[in-house]
Amino acid sequence: MIYLQLMFTFMKIGLFSFGGGYAILAMIRQEVVLNNHWLSQTQFMDVVAISQMTPGPIAVNAATFIGYQKGGVFGALLCTFGVILPSLIIMLIVTITYLKLKKQKWFMNVFSKLRLLSVGLIAAALIMVFEDAMRDWFSGIVFAACLVAGWRFKLNPFYMLIAAAIVGMLLG
Amino acid sequence: MLLKLFFSFLKIGAFTIGGAYAMIPLIRKEVCETHNWISDEEFMDGLAAAQSCPGPIAVNISIYVGYHIAKGKGMAVAVLGTIIPSITIIMLVAMLFNNYADADLVKKAFHALRPAVVALIAVPLVQMARRAGVNIRNLWYPLLSAVLVGVLLISPMYLISATIVFAVWQGLRAKQA
Numbered sequence: 001m002i003y004l005q006l007m008f009t010f011m012k013i014g015l016f017s018f019g020g021g022y023a024i025l026a027m028i029r030q031e032v033v034l035n036n037h038w039l040s041q042t043q044f045m046d047v048v049a050i051s052q053m054t055p056g057p058i059a060v061n062a063a064t065f066i067g068y069q070k071g072g073v074f075g076a077l078l079c080t081f082g083v084i085l086p087s088l089i090i091m092l093i094v095t096i097t098y099l100k101l102k103k104q105k106w107f108m109n110v111f112s113k114l115r116l117l118s119v120g121l122i123a124a125a126l127i128m129v130f131e132d133a134m135r136d137w138f139s140g141i142v143f144a145a146c147l148v149a150g151w152r153f154k155l156n157p158f159y160m161l162i163a164a165a166i167v168g169m170l171l172g
Numbered sequence: 173m174l175l176k177l178f179f180s181f182l183k184i185g186a187f188t189i190g191g192a193y194a195m196i197p198l199i200r201k202e203v204c205e206t207h208n209w210i211s212d213e214e215f216m217d218g219l220a221a222a223q224s225c226p227g228p229i230a231v232n233i234s235i236y237v238g239y240h241i242a243k244g245k246g247m248a249v250a251v252l253g254t255i256i257p258s259i260t261i262i263m264l265v266a267m268l269f270n271n272y273a274d275a276d277l278v279k280k281a282f283h284a285l286r287p288a289v290v291a292l293i294a295v296p297l298v299q300m301a302r303r304a305g306v307n308i309r310n311l312w313y314p315l316l317s318a319v320l321v322g323v324l325l326i327s328p329m330y331l332i333s334a335t336i337v338f339a340v341w342q343g344l345r346a347k348q349a
Contacts, residue, residue, distance in 0.1 A: 016329045019300075020229035022293050030327050042286070049285040050265055052292065055189050056258025057228035064259050068266040076263055080255060087227030091235040092247065094221050097319065102217070106343025111224035113339040115304035117331060120317030126293050127322030132286075139287040146291030157292050158189040161285060168284025170278050 006075050007034060010063050010082030017059065019118025024059040026125040028066075032039045038070055048129075053161050059083055142167065174249050177241060181234055181253025195230045195254075196308075199237065203218065230254055293305045 009031050017024040025048060032038045039047065051061035060080055067079025094101065101107045133139055142164055149163075151153040180202045188195045203209045210218075218240070220330065222232035231254060238250025272278050306314060320326045 003213075012329070014227050016332050017226050019222070020223065022296070024228065025293070026321060027328050030321075030325075030329075034325060035327075037316070044254055045286045045289050046269075046282055048289050051294065052289070054258070054261050054265060055187060056185050056255065056261070057230040059197070059228040060231065060255050060258045061262050064262040065266050069270070073263065074260065074265070076228060079266065080259055084227060084231050084251065084255065087225065087231050088235060088251070091222065091225050091227065091232045094225055095218070095236045095239045098217060098221050104343075105346055106340045109343035109346075110336055110339040112305065113335050114224065115305060116310060116313050117335050119297070119301045119304050119306055119315055119323060120314030121328050121331075122293060122297055123314060123318035124322030124328075125318075126290065126297065127282070127318060129286075129290050129293065130187075133290045134287065138283070142284045143287035143291050147289045147294060149332075150291055150295035159209065160292065161288055164284045164288035165281040168281040171284075 003071055003075060004077055005036070006067055006071055007078040007082040010067070010079045011081060011085055013063070014059075014083040015086040019112045020059075022058075022122045023118040023124060025062070026121040026128075028059070028062055029125060032066055038066060042126075045129055045133060049161060052157055072163065138171070174242060174245060176207065177209075177238065177246055178249045181238075181250045182257060185230075185254040186257035195231065199230075199233060203237050203241075210237060214240065231297045 013027050013031055017027050029044055033041055033044050047062055051058045054061055062089050063079040063083040064076045067076035146160055149160055181307040184195055184198045200215055204212050204215050218236035222229050223230050234254045235247050237247035317331050321328055
């Protein structure tokens, strides 16, 4: 039963994830933390950090990780399959018809509006994780340092997380 | 040919960290320059479609490129190449994480990783907003959706469905006028 639920949930996540990476996180959080209570808010952030530090698409990483936690290897495979299944169908149709669809006004309008929305969804994910991560001074300082490193110095996210992990081990 | 395609995507899937935006330039180089499988222009069209369609962008672009090169088989091979390294590595990490999650050092590392993740989400937001064409007139829309989803905890599903319906209606009406 859990298997069906896992796969179905991640299919829903795949279907309603526009804008890639961080916009997908908003949807994963909604389903996995709020609706199904498979993870706590804190565990969710751990999954995001792990997904960022390992190679491959973030959504696939998160799906595999959560699937493994809840249903072992089989659960991991099902979640991964679930999250990419809507892609496979929709993207295949679009690939075949894109040149025609590109000329349709309503079609392009959908995408430009969805792009606006995905900015809002990422901001929403930000609001939600912010409350939970800023528990003490140490967290605030790490956050500010990473913000400067990423914004001002365009530090690669991978190195940023590795640096944060080391700082955490030494001082946290 | 299919083998080459598979290993190209496998290589990219295994060695790029940080999601789709790190993978795209490598995919382009591999399929447009190294192997000359599709033209630059075709790739850019595919990228636009991949970013617009639901699902992980890296998976979407693999579908597009794979299909262009060798139809259904190419698609299957490219997608498998992209996700196999992820799945394998993540499962290993998940096994280890279950055993060591309570270790002191791991706890300390995640204490710093959590705020770092928040910064990681915040940094590309401005750039994304610019790319999406956010301006003074339409700023209310992402702001409102951020409040609805982030504070009032409304599922993004409803907003996405409503946006699609509205955009199709608007687009069709503009066509008639």
